[in-house]
Amino acid sequence: MDIAEVARRSGLPASTLRYYEEKGLIASSGRRGLRRVFAPGVVERLALVALGRAAGFSLDEIAAMFGPDGRLVIDRQLLAAKADDLDRTIRRLAALRDGLRHAAACPAQDHLACPRFRRILATAGRPTSRKRTRPPA
Incomplete structure (x- = not known):
């Protein structure tokens, strides 16, 4: 074709x-x-x-997942590591979503006076660690 x-x-x-x-x-x-x-x-x-x-x-x-002959050659450890990365991303995004929903519905006049919002800020300010998805060569 x-x-x-x-x-x-x-x-x-x-x-x-x-x-x-x-x-x-x-x-x-x-x-x-x-x-x-x-x-x-x-x-x-x-x-x-x-x-x-x-x-x-x-x-x-x-x-790299395709061999020289064009056949699929999948590194299962790489797939498992990527799945772990996705799990971390899902948890981070879920926490972000929950924080936004709280901020949108928070009854406090000043968000900075809300203890839960302050915890969300503290969590958001922490650096996230990124694990490698591919073992070093």
Whole structure:
């Protein structure tokens, strides 16, 4: 299928497909005139790339999940570490959401006079530690 058909099926612009090809995430199988041609399996591969992006993986990390033969080679430890990162992000965002809801409904005239709001401020001011998602090389 040509690049226009891949773009239509994947919902990605042709420019993104060309960039993904440059990054080694997908590969065209040739050209029909001036247009790149791709195997039908490229749409599934693009879905895997989209899933990786949604999970927070970089394009380089996603590219590393494909072996030289194009088969999926997933580092399960990397997936577990990313899941742990997502858990931390979910907890942080839930606390932020709860703090915003409290601030919106807080009956105190002055938010800074509210003990709960002050605890939220103290928590928000603390630095968060970021664990690496990939073991050092």
